[in-house]
Amino acid sequence: xxxxTIKEPAAKKPANPHIENAKNIFKRLKKNKAAMAxxxxxLFFILVAVIGPYFVPYTxxxxxxxxxxxxxxxxxxFGTDQLGRDIFSRIVHGMSITLYIGFFSVFIAAIFGVIxxxxxxxxxxxxxxxxxxxxxxLLAFPGILLALAVVTILGASLxxxxxxxxxxxxxxxxxxxxxxxxxxxxxxxIDAVRALGAGDSRIIFRHIxxxxxxxxxxxxxxxxxxxxxxxxxxxxxxxxAQPPKPEWGAMLSDGRNYIFEAGHVALFPGLAIVxxxxxxxxxxxxxxxxxxxxxxx
Amino acid sequence: MSNDAxxxxxxxxxTSFFVDDGEVKAVDGVSLDIxxxxxxxxxxxxxxxxxxxxxxxxxxxxxxxxxxxxxxHYNGEDLLQKTEKQxxxxxxxxISMIFQEPMTSLNPVYTIGQQISEVIQIHQGLSKKxxxxxxxxxxxxxxxxxxxxxxxxxxxxxxxxMRQRVMIAIALACNPELLIADEPTTALDVTIQAQILxxxxxxxxxxxxxxxxxxxxxxxxxxxCDYVAVMYAGKVVEYADVHTLFKEPKHPxxxxxxxxxxxxxxxxxxxxxxxxxxxxPGEMPEGCRFAPRCPFASDICTNELPDLMETEDGNQVRxxxxxxxxxxxxxxxxxxxxxxxxxx
Amino acid sequence: xxxxxxxxxxxxxPVIFGVSILVFLMMHLVPxxxxxxxxxxxxxxxxxxxxxxxxxxxxxxPMQYLQFVTNAIQGDIGTSIRTGQPVADEVFSRFxxxxxxxxxxxxxxxxxxxxxxxxxAVRHYTVTDVVVMIIALFGLSMPNFWLGLMLIQxxxxxxxxxxxxxxxxxxQIVLPVIALGTAGAAIIARMTRxxxxxxxxxxxxxxxxxxxxxxxxxxxKHALKNAMIPVVTVIGLEFGTLLTGAVLTETVFSINGLGxxxxxxxxxxxxxxxQGSVLVIxxxxxxxxxxxxxxxxxLNKRIDLN
Numbered sequence: 041x042x043x044x045t046i047k048e049p050a051a052k053k054p055a056n057p058h059i060e061n062a063k064n065i066f067k068r069l070k071k072n073k074a075a076m077a078x079x080x081x082x083l084f085f086i087l088v089a090v091i092g093p094y095f096v097p098y099t100x101x102x103x104x105x106x107x108x109x110x111x112x113x114x115x116x117x118f119g120t121d122q123l124g125r126d127i128f129s130r131i132v133h134g135m136s137i138t139l140y141i142g143f144f145s146v147f148i149a150a151i152f153g154v155i156x157x158x159x160x161x162x163x164x165x166x167x168x169x170x171x172x173x174x175x176x177x178l179l180a181f182p183g184i185l186l187a188l189a190v191v192t193i194l195g196a197s198l199x200x201x202x203x204x205x206x207x208x209x210x211x212x213x214x215x216x217x218x219x220x221x222x223x224x225x226x227x228x229x230i231d232a233v234r235a236l237g238a239g240d241s242r243i244i245f246r247h248i249x250x251x252x253x254x255x256x257x258x259x260x261x262x263x264x265x266x267x268x269x270x271x272x273x274x275x276x277x278x279x280x281a282q283p284p285k286p287e288w289g290a291m292l293s294d295g296r297n298y299i300f301e302a303g304h305v306a307l308f309p310g311l312a313i314v315x316x317x318x319x320x321x322x323x324x325x326x327x328x329x330x331x332x333x334x335x336x337x
Numbered sequence: 338m339s340n341d342a343x344x345x346x347x348x349x350x351x352t353s354f355f356v357d358d359g360e361v362k363a364v365d366g367v368s369l370d371i372x373x374x375x376x377x378x379x380x381x382x383x384x385x386x387x388x389x390x391x392x393x394x395x396x397x398x399x400x401x402x403x404x405x406x407x408x409x410h411y412n413g414e415d416l417l418q419k420t421e422k423q424x425x426x427x428x429x430x431x432i433s434m435i436f437q438e439p440m441t442s443l444n445p446v447y448t449i450g451q452q453i454s455e456v457i458q459i460h461q462g463l464s465k466k467x468x469x470x471x472x473x474x475x476x477x478x479x480x481x482x483x484x485x486x487x488x489x490x491x492x493x494x495x496x497x498x499m500r501q502r503v504m505i506a507i508a509l510a511c512n513p514e515l516l517i518a519d520e521p522t523t524a525l526d527v528t529i530q531a532q533i534l535x536x537x538x539x540x541x542x543x544x545x546x547x548x549x550x551x552x553x554x555x556x557x558x559x560x561x562c563d564y565v566a567v568m569y570a571g572k573v574v575e576y577a578d579v580h581t582l583f584k585e586p587k588h589p590x591x592x593x594x595x596x597x598x599x600x601x602x603x604x605x606x607x608x609x610x611x612x613x614x615x616x617x618p619g620e621m622p623e624g625c626r627f628a629p630r631c632p633f634a635s636d637i638c639t640n641e642l643p644d645l646m647e648t649e650d651g652n653q654v655r656x657x658x659x660x661x662x663x664x665x666x667x668x669x670x671x672x673x674x675x676x677x678x679x680x681x
Numbered sequence: 682x683x684x685x686x687x688x689x690x691x692x693x694x695p696v697i698f699g700v701s702i703l704v705f706l707m708m709h710l711v712p713x714x715x716x717x718x719x720x721x722x723x724x725x726x727x728x729x730x731x732x733x734x735x736x737x738x739x740x741x742x743p744m745q746y747l748q749f750v751t752n753a754i755q756g757d758i759g760t761s762i763r764t765g766q767p768v769a770d771e772v773f774s775r776f777x778x779x780x781x782x783x784x785x786x787x788x789x790x791x792x793x794x795x796x797x798x799x800x801x802a803v804r805h806y807t808v809t810d811v812v813v814m815i816i817a818l819f820g821l822s823m824p825n826f827w828l829g830l831m832l833i834q835x836x837x838x839x840x841x842x843x844x845x846x847x848x849x850x851x852x853q854i855v856l857p858v859i860a861l862g863t864a865g866a867a868i869i870a871r872m873t874r875x876x877x878x879x880x881x882x883x884x885x886x887x888x889x890x891x892x893x894x895x896x897x898x899x900x901x902k903h904a905l906k907n908a909m910i911p912v913v914t915v916i917g918l919e920f921g922t923l924l925t926g927a928v929l930t931e932t933v934f935s936i937n938g939l940g941x942x943x944x945x946x947x948x949x950x951x952x953x954x955x956q957g958s959v960l961v962i963x964x965x966x967x968x969x970x971x972x973x974x975x976x977x978x979x980l981n982k983r984i985d986l987n
Contacts, residue, residue: 071357173695177696180700180966180967182918182921182924182925182962188943189704189959191947192952194712269822269824272824273826276932277928277932278944279947279948292827296830299834299838306830306831306834310824310830314822314824318819322818395891397887400805400806401806424893425894427893428891429893434891438884441884443885444888444903455892455894456894459893459894
């Protein structure tokens with residue numbers, strides 16, 4: 041039998057495939073005008089969250105009861121609420137809360153989801169069955185229900201909402217990562233790498249993680265949109281951020297009480313949610329199109 | 338210029354795709370006549386425009402593609418002037434088509450019988466029952482055993498060769514005058530390939546139809562075609578009867594294609610592939626499109642696009658070597674000198 | 682098919698088991714003594730002891746779980762602290778309203794979503810497609826409670842066409858159903874469109890056109906049947922989202938349904954009521970998913986799944 045040796049790639053150093061790939065993705069992303077608009081909007085929102093509060097005329101808590109429930113005017117662009125607070129200023133102040141909830145809850149969910157997904161997909165067998173059944177159990181609580189259950193247990197607060205939203209996003213990450221891990225594990229070159237003596241951790245970190253990165257990013261972007269909506273819903277129900285925090289869902293809850301005399305109190309915080317969620321959704325769509333290997337040709 | 342002997346006359350056909358990067362001229366001024374009762378092969382690499390030509394004949398070019406100009410006369414009538422409704426009466430009825438991918442060309446959620454019956458019901462107005470018994474006949478005609486059982490089956494229950502036979506049955510169910518076969522055997526096993534080609538040939542003779550056979554395989558052409566058009570980068574570069582083409586190929590590209598065939602009569606170390614690639618749509622050379630890959634290319638070739646010229650034997654070639662304006666070696670013989678020119 | 686059905690039901694059992702454990706544990710995961718939490722801060726030690734005795738909180742946890750499951754199977758999912766009524770009665774008296782709201786919204790989103798998705802796919806590369814997809818993106822990005830508030834403001838307060846709240850009369854049904862169904866319609870439209878586009882690009886669609894089949898029939902006979910297969914799954918999943926989305930819609934429109942009951946129970950720290958409602962909703966969702974899987978399989982049975 042002929043002796044086979046597997047050599048490391050030739051000394052000639054080719055361009056780093058990951059960097060080349062990232063360049064390609066960015067090129068495709070740039071072509072997608074909607075996605076670019078979404079991305080730029082997100083950057084703008086981050087900017088607003090960071091420096092916006094220094095530029096708006098009022099603080100989030102500044103009351104002026106004599107001037108309550110006023111409609112939009114030059115003085116108060118989005119009008120005032122039941123305590124005479126400037127709604128525009130409060131929305132700008134609330135931007136950081138919304139983005140904080142979105143990014144942080146998805147970040148936590150992604151970490152746990154990726155670990156569970158990779159462990160389940162890579163090791164398979166009983167571990168896989170147990171972990172995935174656990175995910176199935178979590179998925180059996182549809183929509184906002186799991187978040188409601190978590191808030192019931194932990195009590196109503198902003199941080200608990202983040203945790204609740206994170207828990208409810210974990211299964212989505214775990215499933216996607218497990219799927220990608222299984223697909224990568226089946227590739228022949230992983231066998232070759234193993235034959236070269238690479239250990240589990242090297243295979244996971246060098247070969248599997250980079251490959252599941254794209255679907256994670258797409259999922260994370262779209263999940264941020266869902267997380268913001270869910271968190272706003274919980275706050276609207278009085279189970280999340282508590283007044284007087286300028287959280288948009290909580291502001292909407294206030295607005296509901298004054299909908300007969302001052303519709304604008306509910307209008308503007310809702311519009312703010314729509315625009316931020318929309319930005320993440322179109323950016324996520326664009327990323328998926330740019331990253332989806334099926335679309336490559 | 339109407340000619341009773343031709344079932345189809347394509348004149349200066351231009352089909353383009355309008356994508357983000359601009360216009361891609363997939364078919365750029367193709368003219369081709371299909372004589373009655375004959376088989377005409379269209380040969381070329383992928384991207385040469387051969388499939389788009391046939392889809393244009395069927396008027397099945399979809400957005401973002403569009404037929405920009407030219408004419409396609411079928412029995413004296415220009416298909417490009419017909420309404421979509423009129424075209425629907427022609428497709429599957431007068432002009433039929435079979436495709437490269439038998440595995441995916443049948444609808445997975447309908448039975449074989451339903452799919453053959455459909456075309457019969459549309460064009461011949463038969464009842465469901467009559468159409469089904471005609472379907473059984475058609476399956477018998479294309480050599481499918483126990484056709485009565487087969488009509489009740491779904492595509493996934495049949496092999497690739499069987500499915501291509503079903504496709505042929507659908508295509509021939511209404512006795513078309515012209516059958517367009519787009520790489521009908523590429524996806525099949527070698528033994529099945531020969532069977533399918535024999536079947537098409539046999540049915541062509543018995544039903545008296547014409548066939549356009551699109552292929553990248555010169556071996557298939559040699560066995561089945563009467564005439565051959567060689568396409569390159571959206572244009573016909575050579576048109577000849579099959580004997581002349583193989584005996585006396587004129588265009589350097591044709592010669593290149595033939596040299597790249599594996600030969601049984603010679604001891605070869607490697608296949609002689611044509612170096613380089615078909616030019617990308619946005620990077621079409623100014624002159625002859627084959628010039629960048631042509632071992633004979635001279636100044637005029639890179640600067641000016643040659644016309645399709647009539648040769649002494651009545652065939653056609655798009656190459657400066659055969660024109661009075663040729664500025665290269667006047668003694669050149671494309672077929673004999675190709676290898677030497679190539680190695681230089 | 683029968684084998685598949687049985688296998689699929691068996692697969693659901695561990696999930697139901699897990700759900701019951703999780704719901705059971707809810708009360709024990711609450712920081713502090715469950716009896717104290719239920720009785721409230723100001724309760725006397727005597728009351729707390731009584732509650733502990735009544736709920737069997739002195740038993741070991743596995744025993745308590747066993748009791749919980751046994752009771753649940755017999756239809757006893759605890760007693761509401763707030764109302765003193767059995768949770769099962771409270772849940773089922775409100776359940777029909779929520780189910781109605783969910784089913785109507787489901788019908789609306791499926792109907793609108795399918796039509797919009799098909800139009801968008803058929804008009805690919807046209808302004809129509811772009812416009813429909815932009816509307817869908819907005820629908821997807823809108824909180825249903827905010828949409829509800831805006832609908833109330835415009836149609837109830839400004840125009841006075843529909844009532845502000847309640848459930849039962851046809852006028853009362855319109856706004857909540859639109860508020861709840863919009864996001865689902867958007868999701869189904871997007872899924873239908875991408876599924877249709879994928880199918881329209883398939884070789885067998887080209888075959889149908891080459892046969893001379895009319896474009897309308899190509900779309901509705903040849904493409905739609907294939908495209909519907911993945912859409913059915915999405916519609917099934919939407920059911921769960923709508924069922925829980927009702928929590929918010931019911932709050933906005935003051936509808937006395939299961940969703941509002943859950944929220945009120947959470948606010949009142951009425952744990953048995955929350956537990957019972959969550960358990961019922963999760964079980965219904967598992968059942969719906971089971972039915973969706975079976976219908977998917979049924980639609981798919983003629984297709985080679987390999």
